[in-house]
Amino acid sequence: MEKKKNRVRNYNNTGYVFVLPFCIVFLIFSVYPVLRTLYLSFTNAKIAGIGKVSIVWLDNYIRVVTDKFFWRALGNTVQIWGLNIILQLGLAFLLMIIFSDVKYKMYGLAVFRVVYYLPNLIAATSVAFLFKTLLDWRYGTVNQMINQLYRFFGQSYNPIDWLGSASYAGSTVSIIQTWMWFGNSFIMLMAGVQGISKDYFEAAAIDGANRWTIFGKITLPLLKPIMLYVAITSLIGGLQMFDLPYLMAEKTSAAYTSVQTSVMYLYKFGFEAGTTQTGFASSIAYVLFLIILSISLVQLKVFNRKED
Numbered sequence: 001m002e003k004k005k006n007r008v009r010n011y012n013n014t015g016y017v018f019v020l021p022f023c024i025v026f027l028i029f030s031v032y033p034v035l036r037t038l039y040l041s042f043t044n045a046k047i048a049g050i051g052k053v054s055i056v057w058l059d060n061y062i063r064v065v066t067d068k069f070f071w072r073a074l075g076n077t078v079q080i081w082g083l084n085i086i087l088q089l090g091l092a093f094l095l096m097i098i099f100s101d102v103k104y105k106m107y108g109l110a111v112f113r114v115v116y117y118l119p120n121l122i123a124a125t126s127v128a129f130l131f132k133t134l135l136d137w138r139y140g141t142v143n144q145m146i147n148q149l150y151r152f153f154g155q156s157y158n159p160i161d162w163l164g165s166a167s168y169a170g171s172t173v174s175i176i177q178t179w180m181w182f183g184n185s186f187i188m189l190m191a192g193v194q195g196i197s198k199d200y201f202e203a204a205a206i207d208g209a210n211r212w213t214i215f216g217k218i219t220l221p222l223l224k225p226i227m228l229y230v231a232i233t234s235l236i237g238g239l240q241m242f243d244l245p246y247l248m249a250e251k252t253s254a255a256y257t258s259v260q261t262s263v264m265y266l267y268k269f270g271f272e273a274g275t276t277q278t279g280f281a282s283s284i285a286y287v288l289f290l291i292i293l294s295i296s297l298v299q300l301k302v303f304n305r306k307e308d
Contacts, residue, residue: 041282053279060283070284073265074291076170076258080245081238083174084181089230091178092185097215100193100201113190116183128247131176137161161255163248169255173245180244181237185230192226193219228303232296239292242267262288 041060045053064070095116099109119127134141143159150157162172196219204214220227242263249259262284270281 037282037285040279041286043279045277045279045282047276047278056279060280061287063280064283064287070262070265070287072257073260074239074262077239077241077261077263080170080174080177080259080261081235081241083171084177085234085238087175087178088182088185088234091182092189095186096189096193097211097219099190100219109190113183113187116186118183119180120184122180124243125247127176127180128244131172132163132248135162135172137164164250164253164255166255166258169249169253169259173248173259176244176248177241181234185234188226188230189223192223196222224303228300231299231303235295235299236292239288 042055042057043053044056044059095112099112135143137143137159140162142162143157147157147159160168162168200218200222201214204218209217240263241261245259245261246264246267249256266281266284266288268275269277269284
């Protein structure tokens with residue numbers, strides 16, 4: 001009996017051997033960088049691992065909170081993300097209503113899913129290059145098409161610098177972000193709808209309920225968990241926005257200050273030569289983390305309150 005217990009115990013312990021590689025990789029590449037960044041945020045480090053480092057405690061955090069350029073960058077981030085999330089979720093909800101309508105069944109959903117999700121699979125560098133070419137103010141296809149339309153009606157058209165003008169750059173990046181991500185939100189919402197029993201929709205349709213009544217009384221309440229997930233992930237992704245604005249905005253253009261996001265500001269002090277201040281950049285990272293955490297908790301409380 002004792003031998004059998006030892007055999008079972010040894011068999012169970014072998015499971016740790018298979019888990020160990022993941023744990024090692026997770027500790028080295030996930031946990032350690034987080035803790036290291038936290039430590040550096042309390043130091044005056046210029047470049048990590050180089051030079052003498054001393055503890056400055058909360059000085060970096062005070063500097064972040066009182067830095068008007070950080071708050072301007074955060075304001076730019078919120079503006080770009082705000083327009084993006086309105087367009088993105090609005091379009092995703094509209095498509096979800098159309099494809100989930102029990103009275104007017106839409107076929108070919110699998111094909112549309114692929115088409116709508118495809119932009120999400122394209123690398124951000126490729127998207128940035130594509131739209132920088134299309135939106136070039138002198139030779140871009142967009143301005144050329146608008147110019148031809150104006151000429152058709154006998155009007156003159158002054159080309160718009162979509163990415164170089166402070167008036168248009170932020171909105172342009174928001175629309176491109178919407179094009180990239182609305183397919184992801186649509187698929188999430190459609191997955192939530194397909195998880196709802198069709199009996200609810202069919203019973204409501206038999207009772208004569210119109211599509212808006214079905215959407216407001218059945219679909220929305222049962223979609224709250226998915227909506228919460230989409231809202232929080234969109235918030236996290238939006239406030240960490242970096243790739244498209246960084247790749248599409250020229251530092252010498254008048255629009256750069258209007259599209260510089262908080263993570264671009266972090267990158268300036270964390271990695272760019274000549275302005276590297278690792279300790280300050282680390283504190284920016286943790287301030288952003290606290291902001292995202294606070295807003296996420298508010299979202300969670302709001303959704304839970306609606307459930308009650």
